[in-house]
Amino acid sequence: MAQKTTTQPFTTPELLAREGGLGPALAPAARGRGALARVDPGAVPAIVRRAGDETARRYLEFFTANIRNRNTRTAYGKAVARFMAWCDAGGFELEDIEPMVVAAYIEQLSQTEYKPGQVYGPSTVKQHLAAIRMQFDWLVTGGRLTMNPAASVRGPKHVVKTGKTPVLDADQARQLLDAIPLISAGGSPSVVGLRDRALIGVMVFSFARVGAVVAMRVEDYFADGKRWAFRLHEKGGKLHKVPAHHLAEEYIDAYLEASGLRDTPKAPLFQSVDRNRLLTGKALHRVDVFRMIRRRAKQAGLDVAVCCHTFRATGITAYLDNGGSIEKAQAIANHESPRTTKLYDRTSDELTLDEVERIRI
Numbered sequence: 001m002a003q004k005t006t007t008q009p010f011t012t013p014e015l016l017a018r019e020g021g022l023g024p025a026l027a028p029a030a031r032g033r034g035a036l037a038r039v040d041p042g043a044v045p046a047i048v049r050r051a052g053d054e055t056a057r058r059y060l061e062f063f064t065a066n067i068r069n070r071n072t073r074t075a076y077g078k079a080v081a082r083f084m085a086w087c088d089a090g091g092f093e094l095e096d097i098e099p100m101v102v103a104a105y106i107e108q109l110s111q112t113e114y115k116p117g118q119v120y121g122p123s124t125v126k127q128h129l130a131a132i133r134m135q136f137d138w139l140v141t142g143g144r145l146t147m148n149p150a151a152s153v154r155g156p157k158h159v160v161k162t163g164k165t166p167v168l169d170a171d172q173a174r175q176l177l178d179a180i181p182l183i184s185a186g187g188s189p190s191v192v193g194l195r196d197r198a199l200i201g202v203m204v205f206s207f208a209r210v211g212a213v214v215a216m217r218v219e220d221y222f223a224d225g226k227r228w229a230f231r232l233h234e235k236g237g238k239l240h241k242v243p244a245h246h247l248a249e250e251y252i253d254a255y256l257e258a259s260g261l262r263d264t265p266k267a268p269l270f271q272s273v274d275r276n277r278l279l280t281g282k283a284l285h286r287v288d289v290f291r292m293i294r295r296r297a298k299q300a301g302l303d304v305a306v307c308c309h310t311f312r313a314t315g316i317t318a319y320l321d322n323g324g325s326i327e328k329a330q331a332i333a334n335h336e337s338p339r340t341t342k343l344y345d346r347t348s349d350e351l352t353l354d355e356v357e358r359i360r361i
Helices: 053-064 070-089 099-109 122-141 170-179 191-206 210-214 246-259 286-299 308-321 326-333 338-343
Strands: 010-012 037-039 113-115 221-224 227-233 239-243 271-273 279-283
Touching: 053 070, 053 122, 070 099, 070 122, 099 122, 170 191, 170 286, 170 308, 191 210, 191 227, 191 246, 191 271, 191 286, 191 308, 210 227, 210 286, 227 246, 286 308, 308 326, 326 338
Parallel strands: none
Antiparallel strands: 221 227, 227 239, 271 279
């Protein structure tokens, strides 16, 4: 067992202060503009701190230097921190962790309830294992450990052929969009209503991820020849151009006209509002979008547990249902594989009585 030592706070570039949302694993606090961020030892799991300063630094580097996607960084940070806390509570030191320990944790996690009556599913457990495996691999390649105890541990079997994202049919999608009030109580255009309709419209008609939509600036809606297009900021910093559907174009134009944002190309396209219902100049957070969507669905009388991904799936399903090809849907959605696009396709979800009657005995 390694000797337990007390380490002092160490400094690391301000990048740590800017990259928020890392969960319990990372909680740096900047000391003034331009200053280096001081990392409290408590921000690093105790079991890692006891392995020494260089190991703690390498632990943090995994999240800041190795993972560029903010959402992945958040999820992996929470997963690894939870595992490290579990090991620490069991009396292990970092170098004592072996495959059986990781396997025991994964087995326990798969039986853990995150809410009454609901345990973590195979996909979540596999994600936790992937995060743990990658963190240990980072420590091994950095010379802080001699072996990766998670390398040989197998996760639960998880095969997905059909997505679970709730999908609206064409009538429900139209019902939701039409239910959004576009005129305020005073008789003037409702900037919030026009914003919400435009945002949902972009997600439906461009198959866009909510993260790509909230990252858009006004200049990301631009003239492309005789028509207009959207520039979406996708995963990994990739830019993806999608022609604007005529309805999405109509929704965006009405929103820009009412908000006065057309002359501010660098401003966030979809902005939050203050208590006076005025735009703040700050981009909407995807959590705010989720809450807005739930609220709008309830106002429209839809008894569907919609989420941000619902509109991506709804758009893809409507496109395929109207004769679109899976290859073109893949290109619009910017999926790496057509298998991913197929998960969003619900055109074959409904079985007709005629099909069932084909069973003749």
